[in-house]
Amino acid sequence: MTLQEQINADVISAMKAKDEVALRALRGLKSALLLAASEPGANGVVSDESALKIFMKLAKQRKESLDIFKQNNREDLAKVEQEELTIIERYLPKQMGEDEIRAILQGVVTGAGATSAADFGKVMPLAMKALAGKADGKVISEILKQLLA
Template sequence: MSLETNINAEIKTAMLGKKEADLRALRAIKAAILLAKTAEGSTGELTEADESKLLQKLAKQRKDSLEIFRQQHREDLAKKEEEELEVIERFLPKQMTEDELRAALTDIIASVGAASPADMGKVMGAATKQLAGKADGKAISAMVKELLK
């Protein structure tokens, strides 16, 4: 079943259950899907990889907004972003734990032959391809810096 079909079904459920936070997030996902499908140069259909990228983008936007709202002591707005983020994360693939990420990056570092922080570009290139959708880019970058010290 496609992401769009799942989202439409979830929207109906959220409407019946009067879950406003879920509904806000689901509508945002649906809007992003429609924009991606009607964007110039698109085929009108989204692949699973496209759907995953779209959800990751939405989750990243929510995380960034959440961080800003917390810095500005706007807990009311932060709460809304947090609720939406929880809903979006339900549709994302399971994220890697810190230990799994460390193990995967250690293997990648060994395979590309990186030895110093100067080799970070090579490692990040390989890591972002292999771990796409499984780990956050910031987490990957921080772990690579730590491992290449």
């Protein structure tokens, strides 16, 4: 079952369960997938890999909104964002811990022959490819800078 089919099935079950929170989040995911499928060159189909990228982007937006709402003492809006983020994270692969990321990045740095911070631009694309969907780019960047320092 593709992610798109899974979302459609979950929308139906959320409707039946009258789960407004899940329904709102799932409709947002479905909308993002339909938008991506209607783009030129997509041929009306979104691969699971593309869907994961879309979901990661939506999760990142929710996290940023959540931080802003908490800073401005808008607990009501923060709660809504947190609930939607929880639903979105169901469809994302489990994120790696810092130690696991560091171990993989150490291998990438060694494989690329990087020795200093000047090699960051050469290593970062390789690191992002190795950890695609498994870790946040910001975390990867921070750990990579530490390793190259």
